[in-house]
Amino acid sequence: MEQLFGLNPQLLHDTVLSILAILFLFTLMSYLLFNPAKKMLKDRQERIKNDIDTARKDREEAAAVKAEYDAKIKGIEKEAEEILSEARQKALKNESRIVDEAKEEAVRIIKRANEEALLEKKRIMDEAKQEMIAIASMMAGKVVTASIDTSIQDALVEETLKEIGESTWQS
Incomplete structure (x- = not known):
């Protein structure tokens, strides 16, 4: 056999066999290890993207809720303010109603x-009339008992008026 590139045929055979074995192992490893790792990284990337989207939506919802x-x-x-305004109006109405009621009560x-x-x-006045009647009776009794003339009678009236008091007679 001839040497290729000055290499020993056994070495060449071992090298080709090693390359084929590495290629086979690489294919097998990519199928068994690399693909699941890629899938895991892709899933993780999608999960992160979903988390970012969810966070963005949550932020938007929070902004909407805040608004x-x-x-x-x-x-x-x-x-x-409307309730306070209504309460003020009711208080003014109650105040005016109470003032009106107080005025009516005062009247x-x-x-x-x-x-x-x-x-x-x-x-x-009735008592005064009764007193006047009593005085008139007393005067009549005095006039009858005295049977005197008008000057004496005027004197008796003056005396009787002094007895009952001027303030009673004039009011």
Whole structure:
């Protein structure tokens, strides 16, 4: 046999056999080890991509929720202002109603006091009339017993008036 490139045929045979064995082992290893490793890396890459997409969606949802909550807070502030405004209006209405009721009550009290004053005045006038009647009776009795002339009678009236007092007679 001839030597190829100055190599021994046994060495050449061993080299070709080693190359074929390495090629076979490489093919076998790629099938058994490299493909699962590639698949695992691809799965990991997809999982990371999904996680990034999920995080992006979560961030967008969080921004939307935040915007919604901000809008609700503004709505709540407006609603609170409306409630306060309604409460103020009700308070003003209640205030005016209470003031009106108090005025009406004051008018009733004044009216009742005036009525009581009129009744008291009538009672006092009746008492004065009774006293005048009593005085007139006393005067008549004195006039009858004395049987005197008009000058004495005028003196008796003056005396009787002094007895009952000028303030009672003039009121």
